[in-house]
Amino acid sequence: MRKLKFHILIPLLLLSLVGCAEQKLLEKVGIAILLGYDLGNEGVSTTAVIRQVNPDFESNIEIISAENQTSKGTRIEINRKTSKKVVVGQLRVALYGDELAKEEGIGNSIHALSRDSNISGSVYMAVVEDETKTLLNYNYENITDIGQHIFKLLEQNIEEEQIISSTLHEVSHDYYSIGEDIAMPILSREEELVSISGVALFIRGKMVGELPAEDSFYMKLSRDHYQSGAFEALIKNEDLEKALMKDPPEEISVVLDTVKSKSDLKLINQSTPEFDLHITMEARLLELNEEIDLGEPKNVAILEKAISESLSSEISRVISYCQEVNSDVFGLGNQYRSSVRNSNLTEEKWHEMYQKARVNVQVDFKITRSGTLD
Structure with a gap:
């Protein structure tokens, strides 16, 4: 009987310890849900939507921007602006301002994201009409977590086959292939509404054109x-x-x-x-x-x-x-x-x-x- 109690007690203690460890870990980190990249004055401007969890397991959203010569350099700058270490293991979306996509291109970012073992290949990628920083920092009345909102917007439209899929895995495949170019959704904001307004077309990493959102149907019908x-x-x-x-x-x-x-x-x-x-x-x-x-x-x-x-x-x-x-x-x-x-x-x-x-x-x-x- 004592042995049985002992065998039951040990797993319970381990579970409680794991729970404590997980809570302490979450208290120390900020979880980046979305990263937005824009053309900065001296390189790349990155805006991160970060979820932070307090000791009571209540989460709040913080939006931080930083500028550096490289996208990874901006992550270091963002870390200097927050009390918690920013981690990207739960990243869901990567956005690109249309000026950056057209002038500098997104090739370096694709390379950096695809080489980062902490980032999943299922991250959704999209272009933003105007700047990502403006879109993400807008004070939405009915959206409490803009990162999760954009993730769900892309997820449900891709799953319902309303737009083409553009995960990091798919975009990387097309970027590194000879004879196939990238296409990804375009997001825009009209007052309180964030919507999918078109499809961005690329040559290698540079955006060269766009189609209305309705034409995504014909594109998917042709290539998929x-x-x-x-x-x-x-x-x-x-x-x-x-x-x-x-x-x-x-x-x-x-x-x-x-x-x-x-x-x-x-x-x-x-x-x-x-x-x-x-x-x-x-x-x-x-x-x-x-x-x-x-x-x-x-x-x-x-x-x-x-x-x-x-x-x-x-x-x-x-x-x-x-x-x-x-x-x-x-x-x-x-x-x-x-x-x-x-x-x-x-x-x-x-x-x-x-x-x-x-x-x-x-x-x-x-x-x-x-x-x-x-």
Whole structure:
């Protein structure tokens, strides 16, 4: 009986000791949840959103900024401004002001973050319209923890497949790959609201262009696959057959959900170069702003064709813009390099070829169910 009591007592003592040790550790450190980088007067300006825990396990948020020649140097400066050692093991988000992203680039930061063993590859990365410091220091009435708020904003939109994913792991992969460029969400603030307003396009580490947030759908559709996303598409008048409607409007709005898709990219001519991009897609038609009898199989087939043509046209438009700014966010160069033996492809050589490349887009769309229209 005594042995049994002894064996029970020891684990309880160990657990209490671990709890005490954890509490004392949390009292001594400040946990950086988000780091924002801006172009400073003499280098990089970093703003850290830090969670500090008091002895009663109540947390408060502190926002500290510092400037130095390097991003790691700014972390040292931030440590000098707080009573607790700042640790980055729980970092969730890295943000970049658009001026820094365009003028200096984010390559050094990607290198520093990816080489830091304390930082997870799942950290979300995004560009901020204007300065990150301004966004983070704004006095929000309904947001108590801006770092956690931005993390959840990015997380839920990526998980719901509303925007492209841009984790440190994914961004590092594209940055170090020959034949694929970085794309990441753009955040902006309008009064009390922080929202995803666009997609930033890069050549290597420098931002060279941007797309509206809605175009993230076409980008993801082209270079990835959907498992259960949702989207609102606009079908133009010229894509509608007269057999479907007697007097069609300028455009029809179609809401799709439970989107599932696959994309297949093939190099068909290496000298041009020329690619075939074939996308198969199915979705539930959730809402339609015009009265169309979808009980008729003929009408369903006409609508599927119209949506296919509309999606093909929009994807071609997005690819053309990316070629204009010379950002290969679709990985055409990767496909070229893997298809052409001994291509000896370099970053410079590919970007010369990329702007002249042809991409033939074909979308095959199918309605699985007509949702609320049944």
